[in-house]
Amino acid sequence: MSIPLKTGLTAEYALTVDDSLLADRIGSGRVSVYATAMMIAGMEHAAVEAVADALESGLTTVGTLVNVKHLAATPSGMKVRCTAELTAVTPNGKGLTFQVKAHDEAGLIGEGIHERVVVNRASFQDRTQARKGSA
Numbered sequence: 001m002s003i004p005l006k007t008g009l010t011a012e013y014a015l016t017v018d019d020s021l022l023a024d025r026i027g028s029g030r031v032s033v034y035a036t037a038m039m040i041a042g043m044e045h046a047a048v049e050a051v052a053d054a055l056e057s058g059l060t061t062v063g064t065l066v067n068v069k070h071l072a073a074t075p076s077g078m079k080v081r082c083t084a085e086l087t088a089v090t091p092n093g094k095g096l097t098f099q100v101k102a103h104d105e106a107g108l109i110g111e112g113i114h115e116r117v118v119v120n121r122a123s124f125q126d127r128t129q130a131r132k133g134s135a
Contacts, residue, residue, distance in 0.1 A: 003054045005093060005118075009086040011049035013042050016079050017104075034074035039110050040066055042082035043100035047114050050084045051096060061096060061116040062124065068112030074104040084114065094118045 003009075015021075021038040023029030028037050044063055051061060074080060081103050088097035094117055102110040 005051060005054040005086075005089060005096075007086050007089060009050045009054060011046045011052075011084055013046040013049065013082045014079065015042060015082075017074055017076050019076055022076060031073075032076065034076075034078075034080065034104075034109070036068075036070040036110075039070060039080070039082070039102050040068055042080065043068065043084060043102060043110070043112075043114055046082045046084035047086075047096075047098045047100060047116055050086055050098065051116075055118065058121055059118055060121045060124075061118055063114065063116050065115040066112070068100065068110055068114070070110045072104070072107065072109040074109055078104045078106075080104050080109070 017034045019025055021034055022032045023035040024032050026035050026037060028035045048061060055061070082100065084098045084100045086096060087099050089095070096116045096118065098114045098116070100112055100114045101108065
């Protein structure tokens with residue numbers, strides 16, 4: 001049974017930073033700190049989970065915009081908690097805006113806005129695969 005898709009839905013994603021998540025390992029920098037790209041991925045994960053139970057079978061969301069500030073560096077071994085709160089839904093129910101944040105054990109490390117769009121999973125996959133033939 002799905003819940004209504006409405007503002008206020010929240011979710012959290014927790015992880016422990018390991019070496020595979022560091023900027024110098026994934027190629028997004030040359031320092032051994034939690035990569036901004038990986039922090040954003042954690043925020044996206046939380047946003048996906050925040051609305052998962054509100055979507056009808058066969059629907060999912062895809063990210064369309066990320067506007068995030070990475071405020072503090074986190075070393076390997078620290079725990080990180082990414083949160084997302086649904087703050088707006090477009091009138092057609094397809095456009096979703098989230099307030100996203102990330103905290104490590106010492107405090108806030110990132111925050112911003114993330115937008116997603118509700119899509120039919122199968123149709124979206126089909127359209128994506130069809131791009132191969134148009135190249």
